[in-house]
Amino acid sequence: MSEPILIDVLIVGGGAAGLFALHALRGAGASVLLVENNSLGFGQTTSSQGILHAGVKYSLGGLAGDDAKEAAEAAHQWIQLLDGANADLRNVRVLTRQCYLWRTSTLLGAAGMLGAKLALKTKPKAIASIDRPSWLDGVGGEVLTLGETVIDPRSLLRELSTPHAHAMLKGNVTSITPRTSDVEVEIESSRRVRVRARHVILTAGIGNQDMVGLSHTPNVSMQQRPLRQAMIRGALPLVFGHCIDGAKTRITVTSDVFAAPDDVKNAGHASAANDVVWHVGGQIAEDGPRMGDKEFLEYATGEICRCIPGVSLKECGFASYDVTRAEPHTGDGKRPPTGFCRTQDRITTIWPVKLVLAPKIAAQLVKDMEPSTHPQITLPMDLPRPELAPRPWETARWSALV
Numbered sequence: 001m002s003e004p005i006l007i008d009v010l011i012v013g014g015g016a017a018g019l020f021a022l023h024a025l026r027g028a029g030a031s032v033l034l035v036e037n038n039s040l041g042f043g044q045t046t047s048s049q050g051i052l053h054a055g056v057k058y059s060l061g062g063l064a065g066d067d068a069k070e071a072a073e074a075a076h077q078w079i080q081l082l083d084g085a086n087a088d089l090r091n092v093r094v095l096t097r098q099c100y101l102w103r104t105s106t107l108l109g110a111a112g113m114l115g116a117k118l119a120l121k122t123k124p125k126a127i128a129s130i131d132r133p134s135w136l137d138g139v140g141g142e143v144l145t146l147g148e149t150v151i152d153p154r155s156l157l158r159e160l161s162t163p164h165a166h167a168m169l170k171g172n173v174t175s176i177t178p179r180t181s182d183v184e185v186e187i188e189s190s191r192r193v194r195v196r197a198r199h200v201i202l203t204a205g206i207g208n209q210d211m212v213g214l215s216h217t218p219n220v221s222m223q224q225r226p227l228r229q230a231m232i233r234g235a236l237p238l239v240f241g242h243c244i245d246g247a248k249t250r251i252t253v254t255s256d257v258f259a260a261p262d263d264v265k266n267a268g269h270a271s272a273a274n275d276v277v278w279h280v281g282g283q284i285a286e287d288g289p290r291m292g293d294k295e296f297l298e299y300a301t302g303e304i305c306r307c308i309p310g311v312s313l314k315e316c317g318f319a320s321y322d323v324t325r326a327e328p329h330t331g332d333g334k335r336p337p338t339g340f341c342r343t344q345d346r347i348t349t350i351w352p353v354k355l356v357l358a359p360k361i362a363a364q365l366v367k368d369m370e371p372s373t374h375p376q377i378t379l380p381m382d383l384p385r386p387e388l389a390p391r392p393w394e395t396a397r398w399s400a401l402v
């Protein structure tokens, strides 16, 4: 077998967590290799709605708990990065700097809205009826604006990965063996690659479960939360925001302009390529995995029409997709309050839980890093590099709504 590659850090998995770690550690002078077995951001990051949560979603019950405050602080740091504190993120596509928060007309909706107003440091602002965008026509309750930034996650992955193309490998990890002074990892790529790293970081999302097993890392267990996201495509306004009902987010909508490779542009749907796509999550995404295709289409479009009565979905396209959130085990199956980062025997396991927490965890890795002992790595050209995963709507199968 060929000589092992000697490095400071091997990162397994190239979503937001892995790429932020790669970027931060290389920036701090460490010799780092990232291995990805599919495409960058496949799974959660390219499915993410890209909201840099200002904490509202986590404080709808009325109390801003630790997770709401942490998210709000992390979002603030992100805004600084996007605005140029870190030159490399200046070109990330910002889709909006402001989201809307509106309620359905039930009393429960009103209670949730009140909680959001009371609990947060950065309070949502009420807007007068005359200032509402027309897509909120017909909404009976109060409408607030919220200083929440939404980014295009794929552009984030592009900006983070492009400078490090020579430090990324497409391949499958087949063994992880902790030794006294390093960890030996075998990778099946276009050929077999052996790596000796002083530290291994597991950022493989749902793949972390297998990697934790392979490395025999004790006391780390994962939970999976299945979601079914809905997508609507057509001549639609750009919508960003949350329709709330009590402590629940009925729907969360983010939007982008549809752009897909030519071969998938008109699949199952004949409208123009510069359609707007609504990417819709929230409670409907949590309920969706229990439903069949037809049932979900009716339920999701019904909820969207009830929450956004001012927009007709006639002649739009509909699609949905399943995705699973990978998180640290909580015992009750609920969303963990914060990100997870634990180091045992030179192996660190990370689930950021929210996109917004990934840079904070990467900064902590840099602080904890031992001084570098190896030169920066440039992979030989015969080894394959991973590509970026597509956005969910670029590969979806669309059906027409009548």
Ligand SMILES: Cc1cc2nc3c(=O)[nH]c(=O)nc-3n(C[C@H](O)[C@H](O)[C@H](O)COP(=O)(O)OP(=O)(O)OC[C@H]3O[C@@H](n4cnc5c(N)ncnc54)[C@H](O)[C@@H]3O)c2cc1C
Pocket (backbone or CB within 6 Å): 012, 013, 014, 015, 016, 017, 018, 035, 036, 037, 038, 039, 040, 041, 042, 043, 044, 045, 046, 047, 048, 049, 050, 051, 052, 053, 171, 172, 173, 203, 204, 205, 206, 207, 208, 210, 211, 227, 229, 281, 323, 324, 325, 350, 351, 352, 353, 354, 355, 356, 357
């Ligand atoms: C539908 C949805 C919407 C969301 N919206 C938001 C939001 O608006 N705001 C927010 O803050 N957070 C949001 N999140 C959460 C956020 O997306 C995730 O917390 C974050 O993207 C997780 O990043 P990650 O890098 O840990 O995992 P992933 O993005 O899942 O990346 C894991 C990577 O590891 C690779 N991999 C898997 N197995 C292996 C292996 N064995 N070897 C090598 N590589 C492997 C995968 O191909 C992938 O590239 C959302 C999540 C979902 C699912």
